[in-house]
Amino acid sequence: MRWDGQPEELTDDLALIEEHVIDSLGLLRLVDRLESEFHIRFRDEDLVPTNFGSIARIADFVAEIGNAA
Amino acid sequence: MRPGGQAVVAGDVCLTYAELDATANRLARLLIAEGVRPGDRVGLLLEKVPEAVASIYAVLKAGAAYVPLDEQAPPARLAYVARDAGIRCLLTSEALRSAWEPLEAEGVPLETLVVADAVTTVERPVGVRAVPWSALHTYAPEPPQVRIDGDDLAYVLYTSGSTGEPKGVMLSHRNALAFVEWAAARVELKPDDRLSNHAPFHFDLSTFDLFAAAVARATVVLVPREASVFPIELARFIRDMGITVWYSVPSVLTLLAVRGSLEANRPERLRVIIFAGEVFATKYLKLLMGKLPNVRFYNFFGPTETNVCTWYEVPRPESDLPDDLPIGRPIEGVTAEVVDRDGNPVSEGEPGELIIRGPTVMQGYLGKPELAERVLSREGGERIYRTGDLVVYGTDGNLRFLGRRDSQVKSRGYRIELGEIERTLYAMDAVAECVVLAVPDELVTSRLKAVIVANDRLSAKDVLSFCRKRLPRYMIPDEIEFRDALPISATGKIDRRRLAS
Numbered sequence: 001m002r003w004d005g006q007p008e009e010l011t012d013d014l015a016l017i018e019e020h021v022i023d024s025l026g027l028l029r030l031v032d033r034l035e036s037e038f039h040i041r042f043r044d045e046d047l048v049p050t051n052f053g054s055i056a057r058i059a060d061f062v063a064e065i066g067n068a069a
Numbered sequence: 070m071r072p073g074g075q076a077v078v079a080g081d082v083c084l085t086y087a088e089l090d091a092t093a094n095r096l097a098r099l100l101i102a103e104g105v106r107p108g109d110r111v112g113l114l115l116e117k118v119p120e121a122v123a124s125i126y127a128v129l130k131a132g133a134a135y136v137p138l139d140e141q142a143p144p145a146r147l148a149y150v151a152r153d154a155g156i157r158c159l160l161t162s163e164a165l166r167s168a169w170e171p172l173e174a175e176g177v178p179l180e181t182l183v184v185a186d187a188v189t190t191v192e193r194p195v196g197v198r199a200v201p202w203s204a205l206h207t208y209a210p211e212p213p214q215v216r217i218d219g220d221d222l223a224y225v226l227y228t229s230g231s232t233g234e235p236k237g238v239m240l241s242h243r244n245a246l247a248f249v250e251w252a253a254a255r256v257e258l259k260p261d262d263r264l265s266n267h268a269p270f271h272f273d274l275s276t277f278d279l280f281a282a283a284v285a286r287a288t289v290v291l292v293p294r295e296a297s298v299f300p301i302e303l304a305r306f307i308r309d310m311g312i313t314v315w316y317s318v319p320s321v322l323t324l325l326a327v328r329g330s331l332e333a334n335r336p337e338r339l340r341v342i343i344f345a346g347e348v349f350a351t352k353y354l355k356l357l358m359g360k361l362p363n364v365r366f367y368n369f370f371g372p373t374e375t376n377v378c379t380w381y382e383v384p385r386p387e388s389d390l391p392d393d394l395p396i397g398r399p400i401e402g403v404t405a406e407v408v409d410r411d412g413n414p415v416s417e418g419e420p421g422e423l424i425i426r427g428p429t430v431m432q433g434y435l436g437k438p439e440l441a442e443r444v445l446s447r448e449g450g451e452r453i454y455r456t457g458d459l460v461v462y463g464t465d466g467n468l469r470f471l472g473r474r475d476s477q478v479k480s481r482g483y484r485i486e487l488g489e490i491e492r493t494l495y496a497m498d499a500v501a502e503c504v505v506l507a508v509p510d511e512l513v514t515s516r517l518k519a520v521i522v523a524n525d526r527l528s529a530k531d532v533l534s535f536c537r538k539r540l541p542r543y544m545i546p547d548e549i550e551f552r553d554a555l556p557i558s559a560t561g562k563i564d565r566r567r568l569a570s
Binding site for chain 2: 027032044
């Protein structure tokens with residue numbers, strides 16, 4: 001992930017893709033990190049904007065998977 | 070000529086060749102009316118929209134050269150390029166206002182902006198004339214009467230310079246066509262082919278996408294950046310858009326292989342994948358080839374200064390692929406020589422510097438003749454370029470890339486190619502990405518530092534133990550650092566400079 005702006009601007013709802021905060025490689029790394037930190041496994045189909053479009057969505061999704069496990 | 074044939078597709082929008090031609094002609098006339106003269110450099114700051122392709126052709130038709138700018142570059146860098154290239158006219162959009170607005174403050178003497186998504190007036194800096202796209206309809210759709218010579222500049226691509234300032238690689242129409250015509254024939258492009266354009270316009274891979282498609286009367290499908298962030302979406306994009314030929318850097322292909330669910334999202338029409346710009350780690354290439362058994366894979370190699378100079382078709386079965394994939398043989402019409410430090414051809418099987426001679430070799434660096442002189446020469450009407458790439462011919466007649474001249478280092482008195490150590494590290498399953506750096510050292514000249522991104526549990530001890538089984542003692546990394554990520558440059562390659570600093 002590349003974030004050159006102010007920390008306050010990286011809000012929970014910031015559109016990560018549109019604002020170019022996350023690119024394809026950044027996403028892969030984030031996913032690997034989340035999987036190892038939270039001991040979960042994302043399916044390929046989970047990697048979509050609905051689940052990763054913003055920090056809030058990522059948090060919600062990780063929680064969802066964690067609960068389902 | 071297939072006037073009704075699709076030239077450009079971007080999302081739901083499609084331009085036929087007739088429409089593309091007419092739009093480009095109108096825009097060329099507009100540019101000329103706004104003062105663009107043959108030989109001028111016109112800035113291109115547009116995203117993956119059909120107007121961008123029309124703009125490129127318009128600039129060429131006006132006898133000028135286009136300078137594609139990276140909208141993700143910081144203002145200071147964009148401004149440097151704009152000033153260095155002498156850009157006075159910029160083709161851009163409202164959507165990218167945040168990229169071009171700071172240019173004036175950075176001292177760029179812009180005179181004209183042509184704004185692709187503007188219908189009426191455009192709010193613009195004082196002293197700059199802003200022309201909305203809607204103004205096009207007042208110009209005739211016939212080609213302007215401009216004489217274009219094959220050696221005229223077609224585009225200028227900026228690459229990072231070892232001195233710290235980017236330098237503009239000047240490429241002529243003939244340079245472009247020499248590569249494009251070879252490439253179109255090599256992968257047998259037909260009018261029903263649909264080529265992706267994934268690379269940004271400032272990256273020379275895009276010249277294949279746009280111009281090889283045109284030469285073959287095929288269709289180019291623009292890939293917006295958002296479409297390639299999520300691998301599964303990219304897989305579906307390739308499938309749904311009926312892409313037949315894909316060309317990109319390896320990293321996006323790795324993503325597709327690892328997370329794209331290609332089995333569930335089969336890109337049925339895909340028949341060719343070309344990769345370039347960086348080493349494609351063999352384990353990921355094998356994975357991708359296994360998932361796409363009907364696709365032919367090609368490795369294209371070459372610096373911006375020569376576009377693609379060598380090529381290699383990856384043979385199946387992929388299980389037999391070596392860790393170091395050859396860069397292959399010179400493209401047709403181009404000669405490759407391997408020379409020693411004195412410029413003499415090396416003996417068979419000896420490594421040396423790759424020298425390229427032929428019609429794809431650049432004209433020079435814009436405004437930096439002294440830099441060009443160091444690497445460019447002429448002989449018998451041909452231009453010769455010293456690539457600084459270290460290569461060696463294998464017994465199979467294929468060239469192999471060993472490393473950059475400047476990543477050939479000395480350590481403990483021995484000559485070392487950092488690339489060789491990296492290839493060894495990549496052979497470890499747990500290594501997702503890695504870079505080996507030479508850290509200056511008073512005692513041994515260079516200490517070797519490996520920076521690794523692991524995809525599984527991995528200790529320094531594991532790495533060293535693995536290396537010791539494969540590398541001579543003086544090539545074992547002295548230091549190992551594990552990171553979550555390696556910094557990436559604007560063109561998608563690992564940014565070594567950031568790591569070294």
